[in-house]
Amino acid sequence: xxxxxxxxxxxxxxxxxxxxxxxxxxxxxxxxxxxxxxxxxxxxxxxxxxxxxxxxxxxxxxxxxxxxxxxxxxxxxxxxxxxxxxxxxxxxxxxxxxxxxxxxxxxxx
Amino acid sequence: xxxxxxxxxxxxxxxxxxxxxxxxxxxxxxxxxxxxxxxxxxxxxxxxxxxxxxxxxxxxxxxxxxxxxxxxxxxxxxxxxxxxxxxx
Numbered sequence: 001x002x003x004x005x006x007x008x009x010x011x012x013x014x015x016x017x018x019x020x021x022x023x024x025x026x027x028x029x030x031x032x033x034x035x036x037x038x039x040x041x042x043x044x045x046x047x048x049x050x051x052x053x054x055x056x057x058x059x060x061x062x063x064x065x066x067x068x069x070x071x072x073x074x075x076x077x078x079x080x081x082x083x084x085x086x087x088x089x090x091x092x093x094x095x096x097x098x099x100x101x102x103x104x105x106x107x108x109x
Numbered sequence: 110x111x112x113x114x115x116x117x118x119x120x121x122x123x124x125x126x127x128x129x130x131x132x133x134x135x136x137x138x139x140x141x142x143x144x145x146x147x148x149x150x151x152x153x154x155x156x157x158x159x160x161x162x163x164x165x166x167x168x169x170x171x172x173x174x175x176x177x178x179x180x181x182x183x184x185x186x187x188x189x190x191x192x193x194x195x196x197x
Contacts, residue, residue: 009192015110016120016192023123038145039122045189053165 006050013050017043021058024069036069060087065094117196119148125172126153132166146188149170151181179192 020043028036047054054062062069063076068091070076077088080100088095092104111119121143122185128139139160145152151169153160164181173179 004193012118012192017173019120019123031170042122042188046192050192074186 004106010043010052012049013046013052014055016046016053017058020046021061025061028071033069033071033075036071037067040069041067059097060098063089063092063094064096065089066092068092111173113173113175115196116171116173116177116179118192121151121171121184122188126151127170127172129161129168129170129178131162131168136160136162136167148187149185151184 020039024036024039024043027039041059043054044062044067046052060070066089068075068089070087070089072078072087075090077086077090079086079088081097083100084097085100086095086097111124122145124143126141126143128136133144139153139155139162141153141155141160143151144154144159149165150161151164153162164184167181169179169181171179184191184193
């Protein structure tokens with residue numbers, strides 16, 4: 001039995017996650033919610049299987065409770081509450097509170 | 110990046126594809142975008158309708174920049190399992 005190349009597997013997994021989120025965004029904006037959710041779910045599954053974290057820029061775009069692709073105003077509610085941004089998934093009701101960070105230099109973002 | 114070498118392990122959803130040969134003649138010649146994948150099937154969007162095509166017994170032609178022909182029977186894993194199981 002050949003040895004698994006985990007490093008290579010993780011690289012492909014990372015690429016696939018990015019591809020799937022790109023497609024989820026495309027179909028999500030078109031209004032095909034079902035397909036967008038399916039892609040976000042697949043991306044999450046790939047991430048779990050190969051121990052790959054979903055990159056920071058995509059992390060807030062899906063619900064960690066029910067793995068739906070979140071689109072503000074359509075299936076999630078975004079509110080400013082004090083020093084936090086509160087995002088509520090309308091499907092499962094899970095909410096996230098992210099701190100509003102002070103503006104940094106453009107280079108660090 | 111997806112290439113001829115790692116197509117068995119890489120993401121098929123979103124790629125334009127064509128059925129080259131199949132054990133059922135009705136599938137041959139179908140052309141469209143892959144929109145979903147399960148362990149045993151690929152879902153293809155042909156003229157704005159979704160067609161479910163079995164992987165077993167079917168040969169697909171994917172158009173990356175270059176054209177690659179793929180044996181569907183070798184893709185018969187769950188989409189998330191394909192990275193570690195397919196192409197051994």
